[in-house]
Amino acid sequence: MYGNDFSAPNGATDEASGGLLGEVEAAEAELRAAAARGRRGGPAPDEDLAAYFAEVVDAEQKIEPRDWMPDAYRRTLIRQIAQHAHSEIIGMQPEGNWISRAPSLKRKAILLAKVQDEAGHGLYLYAAAETLGISRDELVQLLLDGRQKYSSIFNYPTLSWADVGAIGWLVDGAAIVNQVPLCRCSYGPYARAMIRVCKEESFHQRQGYEILHTLAHGTPAQQAMAQDSVDRWWYPSLAMFGPPDGDSTHSAQSMAWKIKRFSNDDLRQRFVDMCVQQAEILGLRIPDADLRWNDERQAYDYTQPDYDELMQVISGDGPCNRERMAHRRAAHADGAWVREAAAAYAAKRAGQKETVAA
Amino acid sequence: MSERSEQAKQPGMTSHSPLWEVFVRARRGLSHTHVGSLHAPDAELALRNARDLYTRRQEGVSIWVVPAGAITASSPDEKDAFFDPAADKVYRHPTFYEVPDGVAHL
Numbered sequence: 001m002y003g004n005d006f007s008a009p010n011g012a013t014d015e016a017s018g019g020l021l022g023e024v025e026a027a028e029a030e031l032r033a034a035a036a037r038g039r040r041g042g043p044a045p046d047e048d049l050a051a052y053f054a055e056v057v058d059a060e061q062k063i064e065p066r067d068w069m070p071d072a073y074r075r076t077l078i079r080q081i082a083q084h085a086h087s088e089i090i091g092m093q094p095e096g097n098w099i100s101r102a103p104s105l106k107r108k109a110i111l112l113a114k115v116q117d118e119a120g121h122g123l124y125l126y127a128a129a130e131t132l133g134i135s136r137d138e139l140v141q142l143l144l145d146g147r148q149k150y151s152s153i154f155n156y157p158t159l160s161w162a163d164v165g166a167i168g169w170l171v172d173g174a175a176i177v178n179q180v181p182l183c184r185c186s187y188g189p190y191a192r193a194m195i196r197v198c199k200e201e202s203f204h205q206r207q208g209y210e211i212l213h214t215l216a217h218g219t220p221a222q223q224a225m226a227q228d229s230v231d232r233w234w235y236p237s238l239a240m241f242g243p244p245d246g247d248s249t250h251s252a253q254s255m256a257w258k259i260k261r262f263s264n265d266d267l268r269q270r271f272v273d274m275c276v277q278q279a280e281i282l283g284l285r286i287p288d289a290d291l292r293w294n295d296e297r298q299a300y301d302y303t304q305p306d307y308d309e310l311m312q313v314i315s316g317d318g319p320c321n322r323e324r325m326a327h328r329r330a331a332h333a334d335g336a337w338v339r340e341a342a343a344a345y346a347a348k349r350a351g352q353k354e355t356v357a358a
Numbered sequence: 359m360s361e362r363s364e365q366a367k368q369p370g371m372t373s374h375s376p377l378w379e380v381f382v383r384a385r386r387g388l389s390h391t392h393v394g395s396l397h398a399p400d401a402e403l404a405l406r407n408a409r410d411l412y413t414r415r416q417e418g419v420s421i422w423v424v425p426a427g428a429i430t431a432s433s434p435d436e437k438d439a440f441f442d443p444a445a446d447k448v449y450r451h452p453t454f455y456e457v458p459d460g461v462a463h464l
């Protein structure tokens with residue numbers, strides 16, 4: 001149904017994304033089923049609020065904005081949704097750099113649509129965060145002041161056109177694996193935003209895969225360019241799932257609240273297992289000499305990403321952190337006159353209406 | 359992604375751009391359904407932004423935008439009490455009534 005969706009070469013990603021898209025649809029059906037099941041309104045006047053909250057969450061019902069919720073749950077969600085929103089917004093930059101240099105009009109139109117989708121994702125998510133009682137201005141300011149983070153992956157540079165392909169395949173692919181379980185998050189507005197986002201993401205992943213497939217079946221120079229981009233993006237993409245479970249500070253509580261459904265390592269494994277066959281069909285090598293099937297675990301053994309590097313990038317010292325933030329601040333400042341002019345125009349028109357009415 | 363929480367009584371009144379709730383009619387014959395919210399300085403821009411944000415893939419044939427501040431909600435939290443009067447009136451449903459065997463068209 002989505003206009004830009006085209007089938008992947010040889011059906012390689014059809015099965016995998018179909019599986020994930022199937023899960024998104026299952027989450028949507030579950031959401032409706034839970035709503036039909038649960039006739040429970042708010043707590044009774046004398047009811048213990050914490051017990052009421054736990055009961056709703058345990059029954060797989062959604063928490064809605066006007067419901068009572070623990071302060072820590074609210075804070076965790078604001079942080080997570082806001083950082084997710086910031087990631088979508090900053091995430092427009094690495095690919096946006098290639099819009100003017102896309103190799104054909106078709107690729108340019110597709111890339112524009114993709115980057116526009118990412119802006120949309122940021123806006124859905126900011127709106128979801130705002131239902132928790134924080135304003136858009138505050139959220140934007142937290143990003144501009146560097147007091148809230150965005151995904152480390154967007155601090156890596158896009159050196160070639162093939163990187164646009166690798167980002168679609170690996171970065172959007174990892175994002176989908178991360179986001180699909182969030183469609184079942186206990187907080188209603190976040191779950192609904194994620195369902196919308198995930199449906200759009202599958203086009204992103206496929207367009208990236210198609211770019212790489214085309215390059216990998218092109219001239220030797222194009223093949224080398226495709227391989228080089230996969231070599232550079234593989235480990236940063238694995239790092240997108242966050243630190244290993246042992247070091248992950250927020251995980252256990254988020255799982256109990258049903259914000260998170262799977263651990264970082266589980267999701268990372270799932271992503272690796274999906275990518276191996278997709279890489280084979282591309283004819284590209286995953287840059288991991290120790291990657292092999294483990295019959296006992298029924299999963300691939302693989303080399304972990306460099307978590308020290310991840311921490312370094314998160315703390316502001318990645319290859320492009322300063323550039324990304326400087327660009328965002330400049331774009332915000334450069335847009336100020338537009339916001340002011342639109343506000344002035346709206347105020348003038350409102351004034352005119354009042355005069356007419358009087 | 360829309361209903362304000364208790365703590366956001368002044369719904370996102372950002373300096374330049376108030377908050378708008380967006381409703382989309384997906385197809386002829388369906389009612390408008392709430393799809394989310396956005397910020398815009400006035401109704402005209404809210405409509406245009408809503409088109410770009412919520413109907414990029416032909417998800418709608420008609421859009422309403424409503425200033426979030428103009429919406430009155432039934433209660434500050436989703437308490438039962440407001441809806442209690444309807445809870446003990448089972449006789450409002452046809453299933454309450456026993457129909458004698460053999461009665462047709464009832």
Ligand SMILES: [Fe+2]
Nearest residue numbers: 088117118121
């Ligand atoms: Fe996105």
Ligand SMILES: [Fe+2]
Nearest residue numbers: 118172201204
């Ligand atoms: Fe994406």
